[in-house]
Amino acid sequence: MHDAIIDIKGLSKSFGGVLAIDALSLSIRRGRLTGIIGANGAGKTTLLNLICGVFKASSGSIHVDGQDISGLKPHELAQRGITRSFQNLQIFGDMTALENVLIAVQSRYLKNYLRLVLPLKSVRADEKKWHSDALQWLALVGLESVADREAKSLPYGLLKRLELARAIALEPKCILLDEPAAGCNSTEANKLMDVIRSIAGRGVTVVLVEHNMKVVMNLCEEVFVLDRGRLLCSGTPDTVGSDLRVVSAYLGSTNWDEAK
């Protein structure tokens, strides 16, 4: 499949004998807003951690753009255009919103430490460029007005968006979002969905790992359902949805009807 951005073949991961991911094969298509759903313990977050290089697979392979990424560290993957957000917020709390984004913007220039420390004109020019870039990314998620606020003083919903701004600032090919709407009220969730759509609209492949069916069904073009580390079914939200009634026992989710 040439249009697959992430191609997973026979992937397994066990934690002390417990198979969290069991010979899983699936491929995520380029530019598709893709959802990965499943009950607690289905292996969603484990899969995400495997793709991002946090865990090493027990067996099987993951290819990104046809390239085997096993053994690559998270920062190497980030440099190659794969990044993620976190279920529990991972914000640089003592830094301003702008600085949070700057960390991502400046990362690819963080090579010659000595040069960056010296009071050079070129360094100051770089800083200026990074600042205006970071402000643009903040504007993309609607946070330009709080650019100078210390991150830990911002409300939860804004921090969720700040995480997205930081991820997109890497200009990645693919962003994996771990339960972006978790803990958000419906207003915050709606705003977040708008932002995710606009990110996807830029041609970035967005992969959602999500509990909130409403978010998944509203946003995603393709959905994979995991169960005990295996692929239960996949397809458009509608086809999965009709299947979903059958498998609701596995999902333990009753809010499907609400979502519709």
Next chain:
Amino acid sequence: MSESESASSPHRHSEWLGGRYLLAILFAALCLMPFVLPNRFWFDLFIQIFINATVAIGLNLLVGLAGQISLGHAGFFALGAYSAVLLPKYLGIPTLVAIPAGIVIVAVVALAIGGPLLRLKGHYLAMTTLAFGILVFIFLNNTSNITGGPDGIAVPSLTLGSLTMPTGQTLAGVKIWYVVQLVLIIVAYVAAVAIQYSAVGRSLRAVRDSEIATRFCGVDVDSLKVFVFVLSAIYAGTAGVFAAFYSGYVSPELSDFMYSTILITMIVLGGLGSAIGAVIGAAILTVLPHVLAAFRDYESAMLGLILVVCMIFFRRGLVPTLGDSLREWHARRNHRY
């Protein structure tokens, strides 16, 4: 200062703008000090402050900025100090060359142990760095035939051709050393502040706040951590080499665990992440024992009491807490008019 620059770091104001005048006054005062200090004791006290502050400034980059603990920095200090003796004595290199050579040795040791050590976090990192410090202490004590063992060893004088630099044991010598150590701490301070407010410093702060998020921002956190560890070791080692030539004598006490602990206390008291805080913390903890000597047997108890009280009232350390109250007071006053 442009708006965009101030936007990037709120702390820049407290340390650069508000603190700029204070720093200038402090600098001027330190430059004039040699003309007023009455005797060798006072010169020595200031030099001890400079030495401790140099180590503390470096340690603050590792602990305060990057959030990585080290309980073994006295080990690097001692390695630097012993280089001043052992390199000229056994390798026959000139004493002046022993300074850069000693610094390089400390850097290489830090680089070698930094990789594996900094994979560990929190308590585990504390334990292993502590173990490093203790290892240095044991090594210096037990290799008597090389290091002189527990008795220590005399350090040769710094010489350049026919010129000989006196140690700090004479008034004439201590005056020269005051200038040398003052220059050293100024270089150390300026370098630390430059790092702190650079893109590198920003990334280090990110590591402190969330290591995993920093990784996913594309930052090679492992090499960044080793970098700052080696850098802080270089600070300690440099201070150590100069301290050895200054005092003319080294002993394993330099690598004592107690010294590592005091270094940490200095930067916590002054305020983690603040370079000037490290200097102030070092000054207080260097001077206090002399002041508290009046309490005789209760000296240590008083020192402990003062530290406890300080940490209760200045929870984030002296400089950040006082800086915040100053800013608040300023804002309230501006608001009123």
